[in-house]
Amino acid sequence: MTPAEAQAYCTTLTKRSGSNFYYSFFFLPRERREAMYTVYAFCKEVDSAVDEPPAGSNPQEELRRWRQELTAAYQGQPTHPVTISLSAQARLFDIPQELCEELINGVEMDLSMTRYQTFTDLYQYCYRVASVVGLICLRIFGARSPKATAYAIDLGLAFQLTNILRDLGVDARNGRIYLPLEDLARFAYTEEDLLAERMTPAFHALMRFECERAREFYAKARQTLEELPASDRQLLTVAEIMRGVYSRILMRIESSNYQVFGPRIRLSSPHRLGVAAAIWLRSRLRSRLLSQASA
Template identity: 40%
Template sequence: VVDRSAYNDKMSQLFYYRKKLSTAYSDVTSTDPIFMAMKDTVETFGIPRQMLDDMVSGMEDDFHRNRYQTFEDLYSYCYRVASTVGLVCIEIYGYDDPRAREYAESWGVFMQLTNILRDVAEDAERDRIYLPLDDLARFGITEDDVKSGKELLNHPGWKPFVDEYIERCDGYREKAFKLFGLLDRSSRYSPAAMATFYQSILNKIQRKDGDVFTERIQLSKTEKMFLAAYVYVRYRFLAL
């Protein structure tokens, strides 16, 4: 059941943000300090408007869709909600090699695909299935199977599906990690840390044979501290 009032309110907010976004690319000056800061950032770093428009469109996708038929459909969603963030960030971080844009796109897709796999159970409870339906069907998995929670672990197609899904994630991960060496050394830590955290989450899912239902897959405080220290040394001090 759709809460029409809440839906309209959220869509109105997105319309407002898209409208205010225009002030960052025009002679009109906003009195909102957030958009004043955005205008300064856009002008300082030359951030293309299309990236920010696509980002808002990704938020709108979540109001209009709760299923993705093909991986191509899902990729488009991942690009809008995650790759655009990476593409905006590298404009601020700074880079010279144009390949950085391709790798930043993969960085966002890798992290969003990991999010989607980790959150399968809670998304299904909200009647959202981000996993491509066509891919699930190839392994004999239905929407009802996805909604069954832990019962899905007994489905003969789930483990092979997860293995293929993770293999696809790894392809984007490999490209993502090529990005960091192209960034200014002082800017590498944050994106490298995020990608490393997500790589560790994906590794945990694989070791658990795709069990994202028994408990939420996450990193402990100790694991985060260890990985953060490792990334700091590797990407701030060591030659890549």
């Protein structure tokens, strides 16, 4: 398979996913947009090996194959469409192999970890499966300052915490509890309560606490963004679109009175596209005004 054919595979996979991230990719130049499609496809395929394993497959063995494919990609000998495309994009944007390996390590945690005792424990998982993706995206966007790194890490944590809160019911039905057990104990809400999907006063208190934690990471990321040079802020417009979409999902969770055991809380496609367009236009206007002021 040629790199162009492999890229087409990644692009098709991403478009079919309906992911929140897809709507932010529209606003990138073609070369960077294609790189993001490839990164998304890699994340999706690796995640699916554990969360949606093919019938009769062994998730641990599937991850072992992905590690082999990743090594092959960086040695110039990949065989899977995603890693063929990743090999080309990694060279073009200088994406470190270690970041991709760390993502696989995070996904692998789902094979052995169904509970997290403390937030420190959960932090490592969120960093691996979400913040690491942000660090890869920085390479594609071209923003590599230390503050941009801090921004990506905090934003990734905010995204993953939002996902955990939104998918609380689905995960519980699969026997997984991501919320730290120390937090459940703090609000006297038991594992049995969560697995039985009991919406008690203790549950609402717990959810208020967890939503506030996610908000703090969104706020930290926003504060760091404001401290970056204008040129870096412009490069991170796509990340800000993602922040706009995911922070609104968090708002929906709160405004629904934490109805996370029913239908999945989401934004409609027009809503997501509208958020993306508004943030992109605001970024362009800000950049133009700054250019005029410095002229």
